[in-house]
Amino acid sequence: MSVQWYPGHMNKARREIEEVMTQVDVVIEVLDARIPDSSQNPMLNTLRGEVPVLRLLNKKDLADSVRLDLWLAHWRGNDSVLAYPFSTLDKADVAKVSQWVSQLVPHRGSAEKPIRAMIAGIPNVGKSSLMNALLGRRVAKVGDEPAVTKSQQKLKVTNGFQLLDTPGILWPKIENPDASYRLAVTGAVRDTAIDYEDVALAGLRFFLRNYPDALVTRYKLKEVSVEAYDVLRVIGSKRGALRSGGKVDMHKAAEVFLNDVRTGAIGPYVMETPEMIAHEERLVEEAKAKKEAERQARLNAAIPQRQQEKNRAYRNQKAQHQDENINEQK
The missing domain is CATH 3.40.50.300 (P-loop containing nucleotide triphosphate hydrolases)
Structure with missing residues (x-):
């Protein structure tokens, strides 16, 4: 996605x-x-x-x-x-x-x-x-x-x-899904167009891989789980994002985390390197090539079926003409 x-x-x-x-x-x-x-x-x-x-x-x-x-x-x-x-x-x-x-x-x-x-x-x-x-x-x-x-x-x-x-512009389709999430995490995409929890989890997975110490320091974590969902739940419980009964409100927890990321409260970071982008671009091109090959295969497979439909239409049209000729002769 x-x-x-x-x-x-x-x-x-x-x-x-x-x-x-x-x-x-x-x-x-x-x-x-x-x-x-x-x-x-x-x-x-x-x-x-x-x-x-x-x-x-x-x-x-x-x-x-x-x-x-x-x-x-x-x-x-x-x-x-x-x-x-x-x-x-x-x-x-x-x-x-x-x-x-x-x-x-x-x-x-x-x-x-x-x-x-x-x-x-x-x-x-x-x-x-x-x-x-x-x-x-x-x-x-x-x-x-x-x-x-x-x-x-x-x-x-x-x-x-x-x-x-000039007005700020995004392009019609962001082909790299990872880049689209980085844009959302840092605030380039309007919040009404994103799923807070989904974007926050994507951001947490990045920080768990690249800046785990920033999470430990900011949220005073005793240990860091490898699961982003678990970390988000802990953040919510520590920052008062709770519903009645003490259940964590994951949407509010996501808001807390994304606000910390965007304002710099979590510490300095850069979400991508030239090497990382080169790898992602290769994956995007491979995915596009695969999608195009599948599309072409579907077209090729449809050709005999199309021809059969044309043949049937031709036969039906010919039979109709024959019937019309017979009626005229009568």
Whole structure:
């Protein structure tokens, strides 16, 4: 199974991005540092073509710096891509954006030829916060849930630097089920579109494999069960997510856990590595190839049956004509 969420306004946003991309010198793609690959939109990569991209791995304070370095090394050496850990709350980081953008388009940056930058990214990664930080005033609505921005804005940072904001967009189908759960765990998918317990269990399985000590510290666990369901039940009992009779409310327990994960209360983490993503992409391609082979096999198997149906229809039609001829002769 996977998590899917694609509001109608995102179709409109895609068309708008496609229309204005020819006017853009550089794309500033805001990513979630906790999911550097899953928070990329492959549709945006297609739309931008050869336009260079500055990738800001936002919420760096919530990310595991060791794993984050793996991603920076993975992208290093690509002339059209610059990537940096980032925080919209760090004034030093915000001040460097103009410098980083200039590195990608050194031929622009004057009042006559300002750098035209598009801010883009999936929902809830901090695009609006970045715009407000760059402009030094609140011009974009900021929210703690995805899809707050729903229309484009064009604003001047300096005489040589302009910003074009775009709505946060997800792609129509998230093919990698593991990536879809990582998006849901970190809050990129609207909560009304997810099953809290299902997503929390997926997140717990990740932490049990990769950051068990974070669970022990946060929830004061004496021991860590290998079963995510058992751990979630313990979290619920320790954090007061109880129904009458002392039974754990698993939905509330899931809310508690996901809130801790999203706010950083559980500690820094990164949910994926380049090696992990390469493996998952191979699995996705293998699954697609298998599905296509099964579809083709069904089509091939249906051909004789179709031909038989055509033959029967032909025979019936011929018999009908013969009957009509006999009637006419009478």
